[in-house]
Amino acid sequence: xxxxxxxxxxxxxxxxxxxxxxxxxxxxxxxxxxxxxxxxxxxxxxxxxxxxxxxxxxxxxxxxxxxxxxxxxxxxxxxxxxxxxxxxxxxxxxxxxxxxxxxxxxxxxxxxxxxxxxxxxxxxxxxxxxxxxxxxxxxxxxxxxxxxxxxxxxxxxxxxxxxxxxxxxxxxxxxxxxxxxxxxxxxxxxxxxxxxxxxxxxxxxxxxxxxxxxxxxxxxxxxxxxxxxxxxxxxxxxxxxxxxxxxxxxxxxxxxxxxxxxxxxxxxxxxxxxxxxxxxxxxxxxxxxxxxxxxxxxxxxxxxxxxxxxxxxxxxxxxxxxxxxxxxxxxxxxxxxxxxxxxxxxxxxxxxxxxxxxxxxxxxxxxxxxxxxxxxxxxxxxxxxxxxxxxx
Amino acid sequence: xxxxxxxxxxxxxxxxxxxxxxxxxxxxxxxxxxxxxxxxxxxxxxxxxxxxxxxxxxxxxxxxxxxxxxxxxxxxxxxxxxxxxxxxxxxxxxxxxxxxxxxxxxxxxxxxxxxxxxxxxxxxxxxxxxxxxxxxxxxxxxxxxxxxxxxxxxxxxxxxxxxxxxxxxxxxxxxxxxxxxxxxxxxxxxxxxxxxxxxxxxxxxxxxxxxxxxxxxxxxxxxxxxxxxxxxxxxxxxxxxxxxxxxxxxxxxxxxxxxxxxxxxxxxxxxxxxxxxxxxxxxxxxxxxxxxxxxxxxxxxxxxxxxxxxxxxxxxxxxxxxxxxxxxxxxxxxxxxxxxxxxxxxxxxxxxxxxxxxxxxxxxxxxxxxxxxxxxxxxxxxxxxxxxxxxx
Numbered sequence: 001x002x003x004x005x006x007x008x009x010x011x012x013x014x015x016x017x018x019x020x021x022x023x024x025x026x027x028x029x030x031x032x033x034x035x036x037x038x039x040x041x042x043x044x045x046x047x048x049x050x051x052x053x054x055x056x057x058x059x060x061x062x063x064x065x066x067x068x069x070x071x072x073x074x075x076x077x078x079x080x081x082x083x084x085x086x087x088x089x090x091x092x093x094x095x096x097x098x099x100x101x102x103x104x105x106x107x108x109x110x111x112x113x114x115x116x117x118x119x120x121x122x123x124x125x126x127x128x129x130x131x132x133x134x135x136x137x138x139x140x141x142x143x144x145x146x147x148x149x150x151x152x153x154x155x156x157x158x159x160x161x162x163x164x165x166x167x168x169x170x171x172x173x174x175x176x177x178x179x180x181x182x183x184x185x186x187x188x189x190x191x192x193x194x195x196x197x198x199x200x201x202x203x204x205x206x207x208x209x210x211x212x213x214x215x216x217x218x219x220x221x222x223x224x225x226x227x228x229x230x231x232x233x234x235x236x237x238x239x240x241x242x243x244x245x246x247x248x249x250x251x252x253x254x255x256x257x258x259x260x261x262x263x264x265x266x267x268x269x270x271x272x273x274x275x276x277x278x279x280x281x282x283x284x285x286x287x288x289x290x291x292x293x294x295x296x297x298x299x300x301x302x303x304x305x306x307x308x309x310x311x312x313x314x315x316x317x318x319x320x321x322x323x324x325x326x327x328x329x330x331x332x333x334x335x336x337x338x339x340x341x342x343x344x345x346x347x348x349x350x351x352x353x354x355x356x357x358x359x360x361x362x363x364x365x366x367x368x369x370x371x372x373x374x375x376x377x378x379x380x381x382x383x384x385x386x387x388x389x390x391x392x
Numbered sequence: 393x394x395x396x397x398x399x400x401x402x403x404x405x406x407x408x409x410x411x412x413x414x415x416x417x418x419x420x421x422x423x424x425x426x427x428x429x430x431x432x433x434x435x436x437x438x439x440x441x442x443x444x445x446x447x448x449x450x451x452x453x454x455x456x457x458x459x460x461x462x463x464x465x466x467x468x469x470x471x472x473x474x475x476x477x478x479x480x481x482x483x484x485x486x487x488x489x490x491x492x493x494x495x496x497x498x499x500x501x502x503x504x505x506x507x508x509x510x511x512x513x514x515x516x517x518x519x520x521x522x523x524x525x526x527x528x529x530x531x532x533x534x535x536x537x538x539x540x541x542x543x544x545x546x547x548x549x550x551x552x553x554x555x556x557x558x559x560x561x562x563x564x565x566x567x568x569x570x571x572x573x574x575x576x577x578x579x580x581x582x583x584x585x586x587x588x589x590x591x592x593x594x595x596x597x598x599x600x601x602x603x604x605x606x607x608x609x610x611x612x613x614x615x616x617x618x619x620x621x622x623x624x625x626x627x628x629x630x631x632x633x634x635x636x637x638x639x640x641x642x643x644x645x646x647x648x649x650x651x652x653x654x655x656x657x658x659x660x661x662x663x664x665x666x667x668x669x670x671x672x673x674x675x676x677x678x679x680x681x682x683x684x685x686x687x688x689x690x691x692x693x694x695x696x697x698x699x700x701x702x703x704x705x706x707x708x709x710x711x712x713x714x715x716x717x718x719x720x721x722x723x724x725x726x727x728x729x730x731x732x733x734x735x736x737x738x739x740x741x742x743x744x745x746x747x748x749x750x751x752x753x754x755x756x757x758x759x760x761x762x763x764x765x766x767x768x769x770x771x772x773x774x775x776x777x778x779x780x781x782x783x784x
Binding site: 013014030033036043045047048051052060062063064065066067069070071075110112114117120130177180184185186187188190203204205206208209211214222223224268276278280281282283284293303304306307309310311312313314317318321322324325326328329377378379380382383384386387390 | 444455462467582671679702709760779
C-alpha cells in the first residue's frame, strides 16, 4: 500500500497524491523509462534519480535540505538493480551500494517529458478594456480576511489576471498593512513601507502632486520592480483623479504582432531608469519588455518620467525612439484602458510588473484625495499560494 | 561663462564639471556632431536631444521628473537652428518652435560614442586565495561610522571587489543595524531583517545548525538574491566554524576558459531552487550563472542544499549534471578559497550575488558561536555611492 500522507516527508512538505500507477520500467544506458497505467512514459536519468534520493542520509530530516552533493558520485553512475516494489521505484546503486526509494506520486509530479513540462507552463489571463470591464475580479475585504479559501482564490487571480479589487475595506489608516500581511511581509523600498499618496508641498515624485500621471510601472529605477502594488482609497472627493489601468502583456503582444521590430527593440535595447532625489540616486538599466527563455513576456518596465538619457549604440537610437513612441501611443488607446474611480473602502491590487497604471489630474478645491499604498513581492504571493494549496 | 554649480538644476542633482569645451557642430539629417577641443566627436540624435530638453516646461522643477513625452513630437523632428552659444548647445526646433539649451559638461558626460560607452563599463576586481590574502580590504568600524570619505572608500570596494572586513565593531547585539543603515534600509526576506546565526533546536535551514555549510549564495530561492550580506561576529569560541569565501566571478571565468560547454550549460539551463518550510514555500527558477547583454557574468546563483528537482528537456539532463559537478568541484579547490576565522568585532560584508560563502562544521563543547546577519541590496549600495560622490 502507498502511504500518501507520509510520502517523502523527509524531503519536503508537499503531498503527492497517486493519480496513476507505474506499470513497468525499462532500463537504458543513462536513464530508465517508467511506463504508467495511462500509457504515459517518463524518462528519468540515473544522475537525476541519484540527485533526488530522499533518504535521511541524503536529505536532513530536520531542515529538509539536501546533504548529498552530486559531484561526489561518478557521472557514469548506474543502478545495480532498479525495480518496482509496491508501486515505489527502488534503485540500488553500483559502487557504494546506496539505495533510493521513490514514491510514484512524487515521480509523476516531477516527470520532465516534453508533455509534462508543457503542462506546467503558466498561462496568464490577458485582458483589455472590454474583457476586464466584464469580469474585474472583486472580493469582499471581510470574507478574504476570515476565509483562507477566499484568500487563495484572490491570490490565484492576482497571479493569473494581475488585477483585482477588494471592496468594503476598513478605511482606517494602516488597515492596508493587515491586508498585505495576509500574504506576507511588505516589501520596503526607497519610498518606505506604507506610503501615503496625496498632494504634498515638497513632492519628490509626481505621484505626490495633483498632476496627471501617465501610464507607468512603479520603481522601474530598481533592479527588482515591486511585485504586487496595493492602493487603498481612504478619501476621494476631489474632482478628477480617476485611475486608469492597462495590461502591459496585452500591449506587448499587440506590438509583437503589429510592430515586430518595435517589439524586438524594446525587448533587447536597455533603457536607463533614474530616480534622483536629494538623498538617493537610484538607477537601473534594462529593457522595457522582459522575456523568458521561451520568448514569453514576463515583465514590463516603463515610466516615461523616470528615465535617464538613453545610452545605446548610436545606430540604435532612432530605432529605440520609434519603438518607444509606438509603445506609449498604444498605452493611450482607449480599447486597452480600464478606467475606474476609487471610492473609500476600495483596495486596488495589481501586478506592478505587468499592469501599467495612471491617474488623471485632480483638483483639491472640491475635496480630498488620500490613498495608502504598499508593495508585496511576487515571491511572497507565490509562496503563500503554495502553502495554502498544501492544506486546501 | 559657464555656471557649473547651477548646471541643469531643473533636471537633476548632478554636477557636470566642464573638462572640455565644444568647438563646433556639424548638422546631419537625423543627428548633429559635436567636435570637442580634444578632438573627440559626439553624435547626438535630434530625437535624443529633444527627449533630454531640461527646460522647466519639459522637466518639473519640483520633482525633477520629465513631463514631456517623446511620442508627442514627430520622429522626423529637426532643428530650425542649432548653434553653440557661450559653450552651451542651443537648439530651436522646427514645428512648435520649442527651444532647448544643453550644458557642455552634461553633454560630454552623456556622450554615447563607442569610446565613451566603453569607458563607462564597470570592471570588477576579480580575486582568488592568493590575491585576497594579500589585499583583503579592511576598514575600522569607528572610522567608517564617523567619516563619509571612509564610508565611500568602503562602499566602492564592496562594489568592485565584492568583499570587505570591518574591524573593531561594537559587539552589542543590534549594532549591525546601525552599520547597515550607514548605507540605507535593510532588505527584509523570509528570514526576517536582522537574523541570528547560531545553532537552534528547530532549525529550518542548515545555517542554524552546527553542520558544515558548503559554498553557496544565500536565498537563491528568491527572484532577487539579497545583494550585500553582513555577518557580524559577536561570539566565536566554539571549535571549528571557520568561514570560507570564493569569488564566484573567478570560478565562472575559469569555467568559461577551461570548460566552455559547462559554462554555457550553467548560463543557459535553468535550475530550480526551493526553500520549503512549514509556513512558506519559496521557489525560483533561473540559471546558476547570469550574464548581461555583453556576456559578462553579473551574478552567481548557487546553493546545493536549496534545490528542487531539475526540470529541463531530457536531452539536457546529463549535460547539466556534468556542468554542475564541474562547478562544485572548482569551488572546492583551495587555490580559490579564502579561509578566515571570525573574531568578535569582525563584520564580514560581501556581495552575496557574487561571492560564495561556506562554513566548517563546529562543536559547541568548547564555547559559543553567535553571528548576526542582514542584507542590503545592490540598489541601495549604488545609490549611496552616487549621493556620496555628489559631495565628496
